[in-house]
Amino acid sequence: MKIKDLYLQNSLSKSKEKFEPISEGYIGMYVCGPTVYSDVHLGNVRTFTSFDVIYRTLLFLGYKVRYVRNITDVGHLLDDGEDRISRGARLDQLEPMEVVQKYTNSFHKMMDIFNTKKPSIEPRATQHILEQIEMVQQILDNGYGYVVDGSVYFDTLKFQEDKKIYGDLSGRKIEDLFSETRDDLKKQDQKRHPSDFAIWMKADPEHLMKWNSPWSEGFPGWHLECSVMSTKYLGETFDIHGGGNDLKFPHHENEIAQNVGACNCKPCNYWLHTNMLLMNGKKMSKSDGNTISPDELFTGDSPHVSKGYSPMAVKFFMLQSHYSSTLDLTDDALAASEKGYKRLMESLKTLEGLNHKSSGNDLDNEVNSSLDEFIAHMCDDFNTPRAIASLFEVVTKINSFKEGHLDLSQISAETFNRLKEDYPKYIDDVLGLKNENDGGNNDALNGIMELVLDLRQEARANKDWGTADKIRDGLAKSKIVVKDGKDGSNWQFS
């Protein structure tokens, strides 16, 4: 299809801009992935789900997209200076790489559960140590780094003096960045300025993960991997860089400094930041315990929810807010979204059963404009809540056709075919929502249900209400809801 105009809210310029790819028809997108030292939590899921919908939208629009999302498996330090992965390894008595593998696997599994597409490339920091060493050298060669006792620091003052861009993304002024914390374990005292940051760190003897470098046996700074891997796989300047907005500072700010410091060019044209998932009005965060794991949410095994919510219901809940807004997770909101999600999915099944009759076109405009608006809203900075609102206009139409409140002869064959073809695509391909309440893939169950509903229909025809209700109530106990319509009955899981 023809690529439509796309507008993005660029965090760097803080304004909505028309998207212009570097190469016509192609997009390079880099998203900061997880640090795999424990199970993913819902906040991660929201971010990666948001970027999944962005990725899907770009693909739908016809772009060839190279989507790179890294796995951070080294260099991400805790307050006390211990590497997150090493800490995980020590606690679980595993090799660091076992920790990495274990949580990478569970991360992938969760991403599958949320029906997200896999990135084109998923590079790991430890697989790019050589490239990181090279970039440290480039930064040194360009005069933006200095070595202290085997560690290499980025010289933010010098960088700012030359380039005058440090702080542009995060809105920070370098002179305000005086860190009052002691932080001696992070070797603050070696820095010339508090805003300087390590790009290579000399490892303590007991450190588990370390590599040889021209400066010391050590490991790369956390921010470096993204600069290096985005450059390697997408080029020195690519189209879109994304991540959670808690990464804006210092991570993304430093990434920009490193890229510019190394190659004198900006890493990307558009920065996209997703907002935080809240619970009880506070940021959901692993480190302060205000959190619910995806599994707890699915099973309902948490004081924060009254019952379990399915992955797709949770995903739908997330998509009902804009990626750049905070989203407050509450039991009531989840319950409301769950119903809306089911109604949307049911419309898909209903549409399948619809057959076009003779042609009129009274309703063509309404149907087509709802479908058009879906895409228009997605192209307006991926406005999923508005796009979904357009979808619900279509839901009402579909249900009305089925119930006979509207007549299918009021739309042309052309519009009807578009509806049949595009509407499911918008839900499946673009939003990545799948129907998990559908017994449709289970032939045996479908056969049984057909028989059961048939028997009930006979009972009803004989006005044998006792039998009819017995069947209905019995099925209800198995979480199957029977719905009587004009043209017979159908069913769905409750």
Place this chain on the structure above:
RNA sequence: GGUCGCGUGGCCGAGCGGUUAGGCAGAGGUCUGCAAAACCUUGUACACCAGUUCGAAUCUGGUCGCGACCUCCA
């Protein structure tokens, strides 16, 4: 403390200068053996106070409240 953002009807959540967001819940109705589902109708909403404007939830200033970042976090 510094920087940024937010405050929308019962709940969630879009919109951001004039026109119905949407979902859920509630009320009334249609349909139905009953129920459910579905459809139709239905909501004094935009923290507060000033100001700009023919017109403000939407712009400006102030007040109050909340949150995020500044330190590991998507």
